[in-house]
Amino acid sequence: xxxxxxxxxxxxxxxxxxxxxxxxxxxxxxxxxxxxxxxxxxxxxxxxxxxxxxxxxxxxxxxxxxxxxxxxxxxxxxxxxxxxxxxxxxxxxxxxxxxxxxxxxxxxxxxxxxxxxxxxxxxxxxxxxxxxxxxxxxxxxxxxxxxxxxxxxxxxxxxxxxxxxxxxxxxxxxxxxxxxxxxxxxxxxxxxxxxxxxxxxxxxxxxxxxxxxxxxxxxxxxxxxxxxxxxxxxxxxxxxxxxxxxxxxxxxxxxxxxxxxxxxxxxxxxxxxxxxxxxxxxxxxxxxxxxxxxxxxxxxxxxxxxxxxxxxxxxxxxxxxxxxxxxxxxxxxxxxxxxxxxxxxxxxxxxxxxxxxxxxxxxxxxxxxxx
Amino acid sequence: xxxxxxxxxxxxxxxxxxxxxxxxxxxxxxxxxxxxxxxxxxxxxxxxxxxxxxxxxxxxxxxxxxxxxx
Numbered sequence: 001x002x003x004x005x006x007x008x009x010x011x012x013x014x015x016x017x018x019x020x021x022x023x024x025x026x027x028x029x030x031x032x033x034x035x036x037x038x039x040x041x042x043x044x045x046x047x048x049x050x051x052x053x054x055x056x057x058x059x060x061x062x063x064x065x066x067x068x069x070x071x072x073x074x075x076x077x078x079x080x081x082x083x084x085x086x087x088x089x090x091x092x093x094x095x096x097x098x099x100x101x102x103x104x105x106x107x108x109x110x111x112x113x114x115x116x117x118x119x120x121x122x123x124x125x126x127x128x129x130x131x132x133x134x135x136x137x138x139x140x141x142x143x144x145x146x147x148x149x150x151x152x153x154x155x156x157x158x159x160x161x162x163x164x165x166x167x168x169x170x171x172x173x174x175x176x177x178x179x180x181x182x183x184x185x186x187x188x189x190x191x192x193x194x195x196x197x198x199x200x201x202x203x204x205x206x207x208x209x210x211x212x213x214x215x216x217x218x219x220x221x222x223x224x225x226x227x228x229x230x231x232x233x234x235x236x237x238x239x240x241x242x243x244x245x246x247x248x249x250x251x252x253x254x255x256x257x258x259x260x261x262x263x264x265x266x267x268x269x270x271x272x273x274x275x276x277x278x279x280x281x282x283x284x285x286x287x288x289x290x291x292x293x294x295x296x297x298x299x300x301x302x303x304x305x306x307x308x309x310x311x312x313x314x315x316x317x318x319x320x321x322x323x324x325x326x327x328x329x330x331x332x333x334x335x336x337x338x339x340x341x342x343x344x345x346x347x348x349x350x351x352x353x354x355x356x357x358x359x360x361x362x363x364x365x366x367x368x369x370x371x
Numbered sequence: 372x373x374x375x376x377x378x379x380x381x382x383x384x385x386x387x388x389x390x391x392x393x394x395x396x397x398x399x400x401x402x403x404x405x406x407x408x409x410x411x412x413x414x415x416x417x418x419x420x421x422x423x424x425x426x427x428x429x430x431x432x433x434x435x436x437x438x439x440x441x
Contacts, residue, residue: 038387091432118412118432118433119412119432119434120433121413121415121433121434122433141432144388144436145432148432148433151415151417152415155415196388196429196431199388199437251439252388258418258436260418260419260420264417
């Protein structure tokens with residue numbers, strides 16, 4: 001595949017690591033947050049944090065939609081999945097997220113027809129192939145995924161598919177970033193901006209971070225050299241006393257984003273007044289619901305859902321992990337009661353969750369350090 | 372339970388997007404048959420304008436989000 005080889009070159013990696021070392025100020029501690037779960041995954045998979053000087057700390061942000069879904073929404077999904085005649089479709093990782101009474105996978109084991117799909121279009125295809133059943137797609141994801149759901153809803157309407165419905169859990173990236181920046185227990189020096197969210201929204205929505213909070217943002221790709229270069233660009237801005245939005249991922253991210261995608265999203269979705277984020281609480285205007293024009297395709301209006309707020313398990317510290325206040329291994333149940341096989345918290349479910357990424361890759365390096 | 376993407380990554384959480392090459396285009400339905408590493412997928416192309424066989428697209432969850440530069 002193109003893209004890959006030139007962005008995984010170990011020699012260039014060493015050059016970038018050397019540039020990072022020469023850019024940092026000795027004695028100063030740097031905290032850089034990677035917003036996107038894809039970056040968290042890359043950082044642990046390729047051992048990028050091992051290449052950084054000790055005074056450059058990477059903090060894992062809330063950019064994994066599965067990790068921030070509250071238990072109450074999982075319960076609502078399961079309630080719909082258990083309705084007679086319903087085929088409930090979702091992306092694979094969502095099936096393992098624990099609700100208060102088990103996961104969608106548990107509901108499937110108990111007889112609910114829950115199916116994994118790779119795209120909303122797959123769910124629509126299932127609806128067309130099963131005209132006597134009602135097919136619900138559990139939509140989740142940031143602005144990268146929301147256009148795909150929007151296009152599928154438009155297609156369902158255009159093609160007159162009467163048995164396709166959507167339970168919308170799409171979230172938006174800027175409000176949680178603002179909430180994090182306003183959080184008193186977190187001091188950050190800069191952000192690695194989300195690469196593929198930015199293919200849709202562009203770079204402009206992140207301009208408030210340097211403008212209002214004085215922190216640099218560098219939108220980054222997902223290969224190891226992309227992430228290393230983004231870190232170097234952030235540190236360079238700090239060394240120069242600059243703060244601005246820079247785009248390391250220009251090969252796919254235009255500054256203005258994808259205007260057609262934004263237009264379709266605004267036609268299909270409206271902002272919810274507030275939405276609960278696991279670990280971060282309720283954040284205003286941080287999630288999407290279907291507009292009235294698509295009310296007949298809205299699963300939340302079609303089915304009775306409990307809509308109850310469910311508190312996280314007491315032992316789980318996903319909230320602190322998602323805010324970057326503690327590291328995954330500092331959670332009381334990390335790697336013992338909570339593992340990818342039997343997750344208690346959402347951060348352990350998705351490979352992009354900070355805990356699962358650390359469990360799968362990083363813990364070995366830490367074990368070496370301890371020895 | 373396997374992950375929802377072959378590279379041990381979740382499509383949505385990692386915002387995983389892959390570069391795919393257009394093989395065939397259905398302009399009436401705004402769909403294209405695309406291929407990456409031997410895998411074929413039907414892709415929504417409404418967000419990227421007219422495409423032709425051989426074009427490279429960045430695809431996420433069955434939708435082309437941008438063209439990529441060769």
